[in-house]
Each structure stands twice: as structure tokens, then as C-alpha cells.
Amino acid sequence: MSKGLPKRSEDYSLWYNELVKRAGLAENSGVRGCMVIKPYGYAIWEKMQRVLDDMFKKTGHSNAYFPLFIPKSMFEAEEKNAEGFAKECAVVTHYRLQNDPDNKGKLRVDPEARLEEELVVRPTSEAIIWSTYKNWIQSYRDLPLLINQWANVVRWEMRTRLFLRTAEFLWQEGHTAHATAEEAVAETVQMLNVYADFAENYLALPVVKGVKTPNERFAGALDTYCIEGLMQDGKALQAGTSHFLGQNFAQAFDVKFTNKEGKLEHVWGTSWGVSTRLMGALVMAHSDDEGLVLPPKLAPIQVVFVPIFRKDEELAQISEKVAELKQKLEAKGISVKYDDRDTERPGFKFAEWELKGVPVRVAIGPRDLENGTAEVARRDTKEKQSLQLEGLENTLENLLHDIQENIYNKALQFRQENTVKVDSYEEFKRVLDEKPGFVLAHWDGTPETEERIKEETKATIRCIALDTPEEAGVDMVTGKPSSRRVYFARAY
Amino acid sequence: MSKGLPKRSEDYSLWYNELVKRAGLAENSGVRGCMVIKPYGYAIWEKMQRVLDDMFKKTGHSNAYFPLFIPKSMFEAEEKNAEGFAKECAVVTHYRLQNDPDNKGKLRVDPEARLEEELVVRPTSEAIIWSTYKNWIQSYRDLPLLINQWANVVRWEMRTRLFLRTAEFLWQEGHTAHATAEEAVAETVQMLNVYADFAENYLALPVVKGVKTPNERFAGALDTYCIEGLMQDGKALQAGTSHFLGQNFAQAFDVKFTNKEGKLEHVWGTSWGVSTRLMGALVMAHSDDEGLVLPPKLAPIQVVFVPIFRKDEELAQISEKVAELKQKLEAKGISVKYDDRDTERPGFKFAEWELKGVPVRVAIGPRDLENGTAEVARRDTKEKQSLQLEGLENTLENLLHDIQENIYNKALQFRQENTVKVDSYEEFKRVLDEKPGFVLAHWDGTPETEERIKEETKATIRCIALDTPEEAGVDMVTGKPSSRRVYFARAY
């Protein structure tokens, strides 16, 4: 099953692509740049959605749904945002097909059915949503407006990779409106923290929380906050963003409210999102050369039972025991699969469930039954141990907890080992080539220097971390003064 | 709040539109034919989704996600399906916008960024999914393949109505593949039954289960099963469809499997779907001139508490009691809202929650507290009664159960009263004009007669019900023999 999975050390990129396909997460479709998310991959995404959705609701947000299409004139209203996305917009120009007179059985676009105004397929929904908020907001009593949408978006990408960069992807986009700048900034930071909480406690991915440089800001935002994780190849991956929009969209769409003093003011806005890109982060952060390593909290199957048997009566006895254990585990909310296929051998099954990243595998044979034990293997460390069947549901519950923690700690240790302070440009380049990871360096704060470093090294400023201490220094390239280090890395 | 809601008896259609908007379910957007689903409406849709999704999973289906876009050549592969949807396809022809040289600050479609092949925005996903299944299915061991997708689809409609007919709508579409025709038919019928179960036990909408006539079949299907409900104006509404696709898509996309005997065969398929149209059915089946009447199982808020007070200390005492009751109710999984706004009077609140269809309203004043009682009003019958606070959580739990049943029974009684057998065309027309509803009449089985009746009366054959007994008769129009009655109605 996992035979022939490329090794990370040999070709990380190929390893990733093959793993995503072979583990049944996703595949390329017959539509350029668009992927098919397969059932096993979608089951993980559903788990992510459920957890995030609960977090959004706990922080006071409601879901809604806005149109897929945005008329061009509406799209271009906020100029910076429009300019930022113009180059990757899919555009609907016609609304009908007809039989092709020159080609029997084929269709062509009906030239008579041209739209008066072209429709942009949403690359992000600020425009359509703020054009709607105009009608929803009159008074301070209508604020804050805290809305989220689960949706598909389209950004036409020339070079795509499964989950990480696809023409169509799934995401959630929060869009909130507030009476004051302070409240909007607080919301922006709150959602950044929600994302960091999710990344660390569910994805098991330690993240750096920070602010983007102006160069890397969301088009139309005054500030973009982000969480950045480090993948096993030393590249950074932006796992979520939260934008303080100021009054930009309120001005573009004329969204005003009467404040408590009876004066008209423009509304303050935020937007924030995470996408199916998180699936890529999940794979790249933890998996190994045998396959996926899923954190138990996001694993569609947390425990798989594999019977070891020769005779039918052996299988019957094992099945009876497993049914009993399965029930006890499920009563604890643990998802269990019993792989009793008689068409495959145990070794094949072991490899398959390793490939699919199931956190715990329990093998039970006739000898185990006699002894009242089972062979329990954890996916993360590959350790095996013989455990008592009596009370196994409790042992496994604790084990799943330990695995979740261990995966996080391993990723944290990796990040710590691959985050270095650097004070010269020479060293900066050497680190990037020899032991890539996060590089903390001084930067003079200019877009020119940032641009130059990007061109010369392909490293970008991932963020100015929120928790970086002030520290006097000089820019490693220009020698100009700097008051704090920023996070550089090559990135996905 | 509900002031000025039009009356059903005066203008049913206007009543519906106004109710959908004022209750906060949905509104028209700035995009032709596309709606915005507002938070309260979306919360109901989420409840529907959750219930249906659980039902699909219990019957062995997994979710996945397939691309929004379908290349034209792929779309046209199954000719009947393509022909059926060609006239309502939104088509993407370009993938980039650019600055308009003639119009500063505006964008235009970049003429250089024309797609080599146009992309159809999915009106339904058989084509893209079967083109994918070709790679997933080789052997009988890969079957059955039981997949569902939650997605948005686009069908360009000239005349749209909120929820009932919109250019973009949300739905789920199941797409399954099977080794035999029998198994595929069984799946088709199973999903019809799942839909009927959902309609009757959650939407509280009694439905007729049946088969469509060839005229009304899904384009590309061999048989279309459907559930049909009756709205309060006597019009029918198709609430869900389940299609037996035969081998049509397998042939169009060359999807074959090796059977147990080692021979290659085409795969058998089904597809089935329900959409945000169900929201329209929900509104039209049960609501009244004061607003929505929501079945408790789908109500985002099941119980609303309204404090009746003059002084702050009265409010404080009531709030304390409500907090206690709220906790007990929520422990039973009942969703509760406490409307303690001090900006609105009780009468305004009562009207607002009536408009929003909250099944149970509990008003508590200082006198109630003294007596240990509360005034409980049910939304469906508008009955009020004084109930003991002691054990109120149990009383309300039972009450919600009764309301769910009562709403269903009322709709069932309405349908029974508005389903008539008719044996002459004269009577048929008179019934449709004077007391519209389901009309059971004999039909000679020809598309010509069906078409003629449709043109002359606007009534269509909703379905040949699965449970209609055989009964010799003659077609009311042509006098030709018929062996069973069919369901006619004017429909949404």
C-alpha cells in the first residue's frame, strides 16, 4: 500500500503529492487547477469545520450565505481589493449554451446570451457582503454585526498544488462590522487567537502569531494578522489570516450608522478566514515516510481493530470481543473501525491504516484472547505494547490524549530547533540553504529591503510576531537601525 | 413588527415574499436572481443539513467535494442531461480582469485571458462526478460507491423567487454507483424514503411518494422518484427527487467494472437531492398571517422567555429564575432565548417572536413569580395557559413534542381535505379554480394528453404515487383506458 511512497528526505514535494493522493485525501480533477476532495480527506475537513464553527458560535458569530457571483461594478468599488484580485478572477460572461449548428451533439455558448454586466466568481466576499451590509446597518443598535460564511471561492492560479494552492478551494470567511476602530481591532485579534487555538490544540501545529508587513497585507486591509506554522522541510505555511479593514469597505459601499450621539459615521470592519489549505498544513507538519500522522482530535477513525486469525471460529471469537470493545469506546465518543476484511492479510491492513494515519491500531489474535490482551500500536511513535483488554477503553482514551500531545510537542521541538537568530546576510543565506526554518533577523522596515531579500533569497517576512521583544539592532542588509527582529522564511 | 404583513387570503404570493424577508430568512441580493440567506434563515438550513447529513451517513454514505466548474466538452458528454440544462448554464469564458484603459479606476475583462475551453458553472454534478468515478471504479470490489456532496449550484432562471427558484441555490446531491440495476433501484427508493422521513418527521410536511412521468423526469435519468407536498394555497411543491440513472452516465463516461465472473460491465447509477427550496416549503406549509410557524425540531430557538417588568429589581428577580430554567431546558437539548431587551415593550417582543415562528413563548412577571407560574403561549395554536414553574422543563419538552405533532397533523388534515378524486375534465377544471389541491384523476399515459392538460389548466402530473391502488377507469380528456389515478396539481 505505502510501498513506493517517496521519502521526505529525497523529494519532499513529491512525497506530499503522492501521500495526499494515496491516503485518499484529494486528487486533481479533469478541471484545470481544481481538485476533488475525496471522502477520507473530506471527513477530516468536516471535523475541522465542526470545531471551528463551534468556536465561531461561542464567540458570538452566526452563519449566513451570500452569492457566488459579484457584478463587476460592485467588485471594483473597493479599488485596492479589486486590484489585488483582478488578475485571478474567473468571469462569467454568458448565461446559456445552445446546440452547436456545426457540430451535431455538441454545445456552444449562445452568443445572444451575453450578460449585460460580467459576473466575477467570488475570490473573496467583502464586496458582495458590504454591499448587503449597507441595508442591514443604520444605527449603533445594529452593531456589531458578526457573520461568518462557509463557501467555495475561486482564484485563478497558474501553478496549483493539492490543498495548498488550487483554483477553487473551500473556506470560511468571517465579515464583521463595528461601531469603533478599537472594537474592530479587538475582533481581529480575537479571531487570530481563535485560529491559533485551533491550530495548536486540534491541528497540533504550533504557530507564530503576528502582523504582516504592508507588502503582504490583504488587498483592502489596514492590517493583516496571521498565524504561521513551520513544515518539516523548513518552509513556513500561513495557516490563517485576520484582517482589520478600517473603514475601507464602509466607504466604498457607503455603509454608515448613526452613533449614540446621533451623528453619522462610517462602520469599521474585519474579515478573517481559513481554508482547505489547513489540510495541506496538517499533512506536511506531522506525516512521515509511511504515511499520514493524524492528531487524534481530527482523525476520522481514531482506533482501528485488526483481527489476526486463521480459522473462521477464531475470527468469530475475536469479532465478538471487538464488538464489545467498540461499543465501550464509542460510548466515550471515540471513533472505531473494525477491519475484518477476509480479502487482505494483516500486514497489508497495517500498512494501509498507517498510510491513512489512524492514531491507534489494535491487533487481536487467538493467543491475545486467551491472555486477555491486545497488541496496541501508536502511529506517531510506532511503539507497540501489549495491553490488557480489561479497561482497554480507558487506556486507549488516555493514549489518544498522549498522542495528541506528543504530535504537538514534536512539532514544537522541530520549530524550536529550526528557528534561529541571525545577524548577517551571509549567515541568513547559509541558514536558508543548509538548515531552513524560521530566521529571526533585523529589518529596517522598508518595502525595498524586504523586496530585495525576497528576490535574492526567496525568503519573505512571514510576520512581525506579536510577542517579539524590543531589541536594538541593525538591518542585516542595509545596516539601518531596527528595533525588533522579524520572522523570515521561505514559504508555501 | 408583523404589522402590515399581507394576509394569505388576499395575496398568498406577496405574503410569502414579505414573510421570508421580514422574518429574516432571506432577501434578494444585488446580483440578479441570487439571494442572500440571512442568519436566521441559515440557522434553519443548518438544522436541516445536520439532520439530513446524519441520515445519509446512517445509510452508509460519505461526503466529498467535486469542482464547481465543468469543462464544456465534459458537460456535453451525456447528451440528454446536457440538453436539459444547456439553457440555464452560467458560463465562465475568461480568467482575468485588467485595468480598463478607457476608464480610470475601473476594470474590464482581459481579452487576452480567454479560456481555451469554456467552463460551465455546475447546474448539477453528474458529469464531473462520473468523469471522476471512471478512475475510482475498476472492480466489483469498488462498488457500491456511496457519495454525497453539499454544494452550491447555478441554474440561470429568468423569473426567480426567494428559496423556491433562484439562480444560485444550496443543496446536497448524492451520486452512487452500483454493480446491478436492482441495487441501484433499491438505493433510489431508499433515498426517496429518507427524504419522506425527513419531510414528515422534521419539516412536519406530509408528502406523496411517487414516480414522475417521462415528461417530468430528470434529464438523463431512466426514472425520477419524488416527494410532493401541498402548500396552503393548494399548490404542490416538489420537495426532493431521487433518480435512477441506469447506465446512462456510465456509458457517457465509460465507467466499467469487472464483475465477479471477470466480465466488464457498465456501472449503474443514482443521484438524489434536496435544496434550499425546502426552506420555501417549510414557510408555505405551516406559517400564518402573523408570521412563521416553525416545527420545533427545526426551530433555531425553541423557547423564548420574555420578562414582564416595571422596576429593575423585578427584572433582576425574573432574570434569576429564567437563568435557572434556561439551564434546565438546555440540559435537555432545548434551545432557549431570553429576550431581556429594555428597549422594547413586551407586546413588540411577542409580535417579533411570533413573526419568527418560535414554537413556545414564556412570559414571566412579578405576579407569576409569586404564584410560581408562567404564561406559556404556543405559536401553532396561539393558545395560552398558566403553567407551574416547578418542572417547567418537562412540561415544555412535552409541549414541543405536541407542537411538532400538531403542525404535522394540521398539514395532513389540510392535504386530506384538499385531495379529491375527479372523473370529468369539467370537474377537474372547476376544482382547480375553486378549491385547488391534489386532484386524483385517470390519465391515458400519453405525453400528449399530459401536455394538453398542462396547457389548458396549468396543472401538471405531480407523480404516479407508489401507493395508488390499481383501478380501472378512463382518461378524463381522451376517454382512453387507464389502470390507475395519478396526482395532478398546479405546482411551484
Ligand SMILES: [Zn+2]
Ligand atoms: Zn505571520
Ligand SMILES: [Zn+2]
Ligand atoms: Zn411526485
